Amino acid sequence: EKQTPLALVHVELWYWWMAVWLLGNLARATFVGSSDHMWPFSYNQCDPKTRVSQEISACSQVNHFGLTSNRGRGAPEIDIIEAMQGDKEKLPNTNITRPYQSASLQLAPGVPRGRPILGKPPRKGHWYEGMQYSNRSTSRSELNPFFYGVTLVHEPKRYTYQADALSANLQLTSTFYEEQHIFRVEWEPPEEDGSGGYIKWYTDEVFIYGIDGANLNITGTEIPSEPMYLLMNTAVSKNWGFPMPCPEGCDCACFNCDDLDCMCGLPEGYCDNLPASFDIEYVRVYQAMTEDKHIQGCSPQKRPTALFIKGHEDRYKSKEQKYPLLPVEKGGASCNTDADCGGTTMGSCLLDGRCKCKEGHTGPTCLAHDGSYLKKWNTTIIRDTLPESKMHVPNS
Incomplete structure (x- = not known):
């Protein structure tokens, strides 16, 4: 269970991508070489259709780097909060308007056929069912119809695979940009056979979204059991809150607040918002000491990662880095007071x-x-x- 009080960016117009999320340790965020064919797999079945797209497959009778034979591995993702900013206007097929919080679980392999159309609700029998939402009048959550996952295209085609996003949205009020709020996720891993488990999201101690292991039966994926690490970041993306399509008379070839020729594709008032901050007061992690599934560490005995990462170091670092993880510096930052x-x-x-x-x-x-x-x-x-x-x- 993780609990994170934070305040989002407080500005007149918001186009920042604030996020707090968990990622499986076998992938490093932004290092594509580590995440390709690893993210966001949470699958432990030997399926010929996914054997080549999932690097560590349950079909493998011999695994190296300390990995368990016939055990599928990957790097699933749990998004505690992703904040979508923007003007408050009616959005299609939802009662939620911007700004809103998205809470998501991202898994692979995904639903192969009959997938939902972006911006529209899924057809019955062609998407995950049974997820729980908040129906409170002051904190009502709904299915997120604007993100169902991504297709990771590779050549040859049999290496292409689908990642799914089970996502819910919650309306945010102006107080989220003025005061501290508490975001929490409860993550109960499944049994060793992959059954059971759940993930539940809370905002200010109010339940907003829940996924049980049984909700994943359509693809055979599992509630994550991988060791995961926490990321807290502010990003900028032309696909997150920016004008779509590109404004008339602008080719959106560049985005730069210091260059007049590169400002036409930015949201109105965007550059006036700089500098901005994403303030996090604390992060707390709670685990049940008597529950064997609540493991500690980045490379536990049943889900080891250390030797695999060491054997593939180039995937987890840039050419300039000597090691995949930098040491924690004790002091040394510039300061005035x-x-x-x-x-x-x-x-x-x-x-x-x-x-x-x-x-x-x-x-x-x-x-x-x-x-x-x-x-x-x-x-x-x-x-x-x-x-x-x-x-x-x-x-x-």
Whole structure:
């Protein structure tokens, strides 16, 4: 279970893509080489149709890198919140208007035929059924008809595969851009045979969306059981809240607030919103100590990842990087006052304008708890930071 209080960007017009999400450890966000044929698989059946598109397939009788034979693996995605900004106007086939929160589970393989048309509700029997939505008058959620997943095209064609998104939208009010709010997801992994499990989303302690393992029967996918890591980011995309189609007289060849020739494809007032921030007060992770399915670490015994990543390091880093994961820096960020370094209890700003962390705190600006635990898997010691921290996502 994860709980995250945050405030979204407070501006007159919003076109930022704020997101808090979980991704399976076998993929690294933005590194396509690591996610291709890995994201967002959550599938443990030996199916000739998906054997070549799912890199770690249940059909494999011999697996290397410490992986279990005949066990399908992948990197599913759980989106705690994706904030869609924009002017409040009637949208097709939904009572929800912008701005809204999307809560999603992304899985593969997806529904192969009879898929829903973007912007329209799915036909009965051709999409996932039985998901739970909030019917409260003040926090009503609905199926998201604007995102059903993506097709990942490859050559030859048999390597192409479909990823599905089971997504719900919740209306956001102006308070989400003025005050802190709490977003929470409860994730119960399935049994070892893939049955059961669930994911439930809450906003300000109010249930908004739920998916049970039985809802996934149409494709045979499972509620995720992979070790996953948390991402908190602000992104910009021409496919997220930007004018569609491109405005008349503009070729949308570039997007740049510093170049008049590249501003025509931007939303009206967009550049006036810079700089902007996405403020997160804290992240808390709760696990049941008596529940074997609530594992800790990035490479647990039943779902190891460490040796696979080590054997494919180039997929998980750029050419300039020496290692897939950078070390956590303890202090060193530029600062003007102690407040830039977490305040007097976390860190201080030295005369040279750099943060110095107090005992028990780490990170460039000293906002993270400096704690860890050691676990030994596959003769490799994996060091993990404790899953609780207080942080601020810097200005975009």
